[in-house]
Amino acid sequence: MKWTELCIHTTNEAIEPISNIFHEAGASGVVIEDQSELDVQREDTYGEIYELDPNDYPDEGVLLKAYLPVNSFLGETVAEIKQAINNLLLYDIDLGRNSITLSEVNEEDWATAWKKYYKPVKISERITITPTWEDYQRVSSDELIIELDPGMAFGTGTHPTTVLSIQALEQYVKSNDTILDVGCGSGVLSIASALLGAQEIFAYDLDEVAVKSAKLNAKVNKVEKKIHVKQNNLLNNVTTKADVIVANILAEIILRFEKDAFSCLKSGGIFITSGIIQAKKDQVKSGLINAGFEILEINQMEDWISIIARRP
Known part of the structure; x- marks a missing residue:
């Protein structure tokens, strides 16, 4: 099955109302790529924090992404989404750049895209969990390595x-x-x-x-x-x-x-x-x-x- 990724470059202020518009249009989920996430400091006891790639985030503002099935109603759905977003200006909501792009996504690619965020993680003094597709080399002689291929059902451990x-x-x-x-x-x-x-x-x-x-x-x-x-x-x-x-x-x-x-x-x-x-x-x-x-x-x-x- 093919899907269309609808991406809008907007502001933090507009995240909630635009997300609501996406959901009402039939999107089952919304992806938020917020540039400010790069500056958030998180506690990192055992190296479990995965380093974010700045190239995945906009230089400023927020990217909101929704996924819609490719069907005969897609054009109408996209037009309705654009109109609903523009109507937010009537409520003095800052839409920022308000630029919208569309791209096609294959379901097979979507189903495995999560893998790029799953990296080896040291979760205790001796144990490291790594995905089966990563070529991880033991750091110390007493390190214990658990290899997991969790699919989408049970998480990454x-x-x-x-x-x-x-x-x-x-x-x-x-x-x-x-x-x-x-x-x-x-x-x-x-x-x-x-x-x-x-x-x-x-x-x-x-x-x-x-x-x-x-x-x-x-x-x-x-x-x-x-x-x-x-x-x-x-x-x-x-x-x-x-x-x-x-x-x-x-x-x-x-x-x-x-x-x-x-x-x-x-x-x-x-x-x-x-x-x-x-x-x-x-x-x-x-x-x-x-x-x-x-x-x-x-x-x-x-x-x-x-x-x-x-x-x-």
Whole structure:
């Protein structure tokens, strides 16, 4: 399928009203390329900030892009968009250059364009995540490299909740440990556990696509013999006794199986939870304590919380 990229060079003031016009015209999403993003300073603890390319941004102002399917109504749709944008002048909204360009985009190109933003990222002291298509060379002898080809479904493994989980695994996983990965997604936490020395990992997810993705990524990283991936609802009917359980899922889901996690852990076992928003921190903490856990650590990255607990 072919798409038309409609791009307007405008101002920050006009972003919201023009985005609304794009959405009303049938665009499923809007891309904002703001030159001021180049000057934003962000915290960079482990080198996870990807350097932006100035060539992708305008010299001044903002580029707003919308994608419209190429069909017999395209000409009318574009004309209506132009008119609606010009009407914003009646409300004293500064449109800046207000120049519009059209270009054709193949769906195949669009589906893979995101790859240029996915680069190797060092997310902890020892672990670096890199896409399978990058030729990444190990920086130090003890560096552990995870290769991922996430597609569009499970992300790149560099979200703050994943980073918090891997940093905790790096701290608590010991040689010959048994790990349970609940809601495994791409399998990145299971792979990290295997590389850190765990003997056996049981990875569970309710989503069939996640199960296939985790199995594939385990093979790519040559740890498939250590990782057993299975479609399962949380820890239902799981009787394995683990040294560490890790769950990077929503707070509401964590509170559905905290008692099962307690039962599945050996004495002194560690429960690593992530995916918790700030507003849910106390709720999850209370739930873990009521289930019998001791709280060891509460860590935060951006707006996300990780709670590490231990079965006495």
